[in-house]
Amino acid sequence: MKTCKDQLNRKLLFGRKPKRIVSLVPSQTELLVDLGLEAFIVGVTKFCVHPNHLRMSKVVVGGTKEINIEKIKALRPDIILCNKEENTKEMIEDLTGIAPIHISDVYNLEDSFELINMYGDIFEIERTTSTLVSNIQLEREAFQLQNQGNAKLKVAYFIWKKPWMVAASDNFINVMLNEAGFINVFESEKRYPEIDFNNSKLKEADLIFLSTEPFPFKEADVLELQSQFPEKKIKIVDGELFSWYGSRLLKSYPYFKTLQN
Structure with a gap:
């Protein structure tokens, strides 16, 4: 009998190494593929867009907030991979009893x-996961060395429109903004506050970033904000490289170099 814990410190029991995986978190789905586990994935969400072909070769069981329980049952999974923030408590309750549920809870790089x-432990690929972590750390160190001594610009990072919302503290985006060498002007606030254009912290920002996700900001949105803040640099940034944890972190630091340049 194999035992392990998830990031909520919940104990999971397996009769064997899991070979039928349902992943309900896009960044974790991509991680599985990059770890060489694509053949074992049987179910994904409609938002599991990396790699793009996966939604054609695997069963799509719904989104990250709503799922088709019967589809998941029919897949006879050995494990279901979830995330505390992306998936709902009600979903977890509905899935209980189908298969062991591993819940991630990621707020920083250490997580x-x-x-x-x-x-690595669950799927018995410790060498592969250790190598991935080492490679991410090497990219991080190379970026930090190159960016050493650069002045830190202040940034406001928008994630939503109608209402306008920004990333503040207690989330992975804020950690990655700091990793990228920026200061989040909303870091003193919690989570994802709604704001208006009169917010005093916006005046402090040197840069305004509009993320490609979860709201897909476009050039028209840049123009709208530019009319409100003509003196500021406004840029659409790749939201996946600021908010996806896992193997996508390998691409984050090279991207941060381009932003700094």
Whole structure:
């Protein structure tokens, strides 16, 4: 009997190494593929867009907030991979009893590395996961060395429109903004506050970032904000590289170099 814990410290029991995986978190789905586990994935969400072909070769069981329980049952999974923030408590309750549920809870890089290593233990690919963590750390160190001594610009990072919302503290985006060498002007606030254009913190920002996800900001949105803040640099940024943990972190630091340049 194999035992392990998830990031909520819940104990999971397996009769064997899991070979039929349902993943309900896009960044974790991509991680599985990059760890060489694509053949074992049987179910994904409609938002599991990396790699793009996966939604054609695997069963799509719904989104990250709503799922088709019967579809998941029919897949006879050995494990279901979830996330505390992306999936709902009600979903977890509905899934209980179908298969062991591993719940991730990622707020910083250490959490991300822990999750990767947990997958190494569960799927018995410790060498592969250890190498991935090491490679991410090398990219991080190279970026930090190159960016050493650069002045830190202040940034406001928008994630939503109608209402306008920004990333503040207690989330992975804020950690990655700091990793990228920026200061989040909303870091003193919690989570994802709604704001208006009169917010005093916006005046402090040197840069305004509009993320490609969860709201897909476009050039028209840049123009709208530019009319409100003509003196500021406004840029659409790749939201996946600021908010996806797992193997996508390998691409984050090279991207941060381009932003700094």
